[in-house]
Amino acid sequence: SRKGSRLFFRLSDLASVRVKEEGWSYLVFTLRDRNMGVELPALHFHQGGSEGFLDCLRKYMLLTESTTDASLLQVSPHSRDMSQSFENLLDDATFGLITRFSQDPVTTTLGGFSRVTNYLFDALRGPDAELLQQRPVGEVADLLNEAIPGLDINQQEEPGFEVITRIDLGVRPTVRRREPVGAEEWNTNMDPEGRMRNISHLKQTIFKGGLCHVLRKEGWKFLLGYFPWESTQEERSRLTRRKTDEYFRMKLQWKSVSEEQEKHNSMFRDHRSLIEKDVNRTDRTNTFYEGPDNPGLILLHDVLMTYCMYDFDLGYVQGISDLLSPILYVMENEVDAFWCFVSFMDQMHQNFEEQMQGMKTQLIQLSTLLRLLDLSFWNYLGAQDSGHLYFCFRWLLIRFKRELSFPDVLRLWEVMWTGLPCQNFHLLVCCAILDSEKHQIMEEQYGFNEILKVCVLTFGVYVCVHLYLSLCVCARLVGSTLY
């Protein structure tokens, strides 16, 4: 029985791939002689993507067209380095194929690739979605159907594969933002010892309306995980004392580096010089950082230097100061800002690592989502050499920090930190922004440069609407119960 079966073979056993077209493309794999020339069940690409798949395969094996039959690709090994440049990875990996290939580059489970539904799960749920892939095929489809009402998943057409044939998000619902949570409402959710109650309800209200500015100083510590929700006031005081000591211990480490030591530590010098350069270039129009001798600048500098000591492997990378600035602005205290920032960096760390794995993953996930939400636009971008979505780079790297006004950044970030309705909510925000730009892009037939331009210039007041728009996209995706 092929129901729920997976194609499973070693790439080194692959003899040839036949590419066939019947309105859509499908690929037939034939294995080498010692497997008696076994022909495997065809892999169908109803929504396109066979080329991307083959390109991906080309990274690992040499595919040469047969001299007698152009539809037949003969497979032989080549000795190219497995590691790929960013660009190559993204060109080919719009399906998230690479991530799985790289986990197990030679033996790979092709059946998994065909299950489009898994990609959608990955894209919405973030890293822990791996678990879902262990679930039986049918169950995944059911879960997905539950999560996305407009989705039409056909399990019969191709036994063993779900084929998403339609996603109809319907009419964009009206979304009304709630009033921000104020001190009074916050306090009713706190027991006499200071433990927070009704946490999931509280998070929902924050998701719908954000926090009043005065409440941010306290609320963000919980949202970012510096303070455990269930901790008592007493426990938090102890925690703060301990964390204060810890902070100043680390601060002393870089403060006490002598000139002589620094001379022999190029890494330290590089980080320090980058930090000094960037502190002078971060939000200088904001009252907290403006002017030549603003104490805010010293705090920004010191927290970044201390973070360097806390995580010397990462140290400092341009863009990180943009992530700290709003937190420091809200906390007005270097110790609290530092520990909140540490928590935020736990989420953002991968974006800045040498290999920028976080960025690669997010661009792939975004592509997956966009493909599902708006196939025609996704195809259009692909045709304009913009399928890699590089124009979203800055949006993702520093979470819309440069695209939104400062108050909007504060609002969007606290909404995202609730973790609702899914870890990758920011990808839906991207989809919402793209959705609002798409008509212009497609109607004016924008090419590579114009698309880049539109997306790079997308900022300011004009964008604050996107939070609402993304909530709309979201509402359509997860049902309007949240609102």
Next chain:
Amino acid sequence: MGSDEAYNFVFKVVLIGESGVGKSNLLSRFTKNEFNHDSRTTIGVEFSTRTIQLKSLIIKAQIWDTAGLERYRAITSAYYRGAVGALLVYDITKHLTYESVERWLKELYDHADPHIVVMLVGNKTDLGSERSVPTEDAKDFAEKNGLLFLETSALESTNVETAFQNVLGEIHRKVSSKEVTRGSISAVSLSSPVPRAAGDPEEKKPCCRNL
């Protein structure tokens, strides 16, 4: 600024070079006649245009300012696509930024049109007393590598205009002398033969006006 004027050519020009050499200020000096000591770190790319008159032709320079940080280069190099001109900027007071010029050049030739016009630009001549890159060294290097060369100060507005003008002029010379065959210049977007009417749709976007 003349961005609403009609134009005959659009030339895409990129600004590249190490972090902190003054790329963003060269751009703002040229397109807005502004200089800002605390201009933000460029993440990814930023963008600005200016339309200039070159003899009888009106040329719209579409200038892309890229991030200098090594780590982001894989991304920023993707933005070179379609560029016909480049200003490769170093800081005359920081020798390290000059030492990496060769690497930048390679990066550029790997990703941009092979006929791209490149100018080596030594910026920050206002800090002459801290100079660590002799003019002659850079000039020789530029000559050997077939690059245009100029020293500028975005702060004092020295040579900025000339630098861009020369690059745009050289691009135009290449295009009109057909040194570059039309086929290979996906790079140069020619406007319609008749100068385009004012109010080119791409200029109408409200967000552009904010610039």
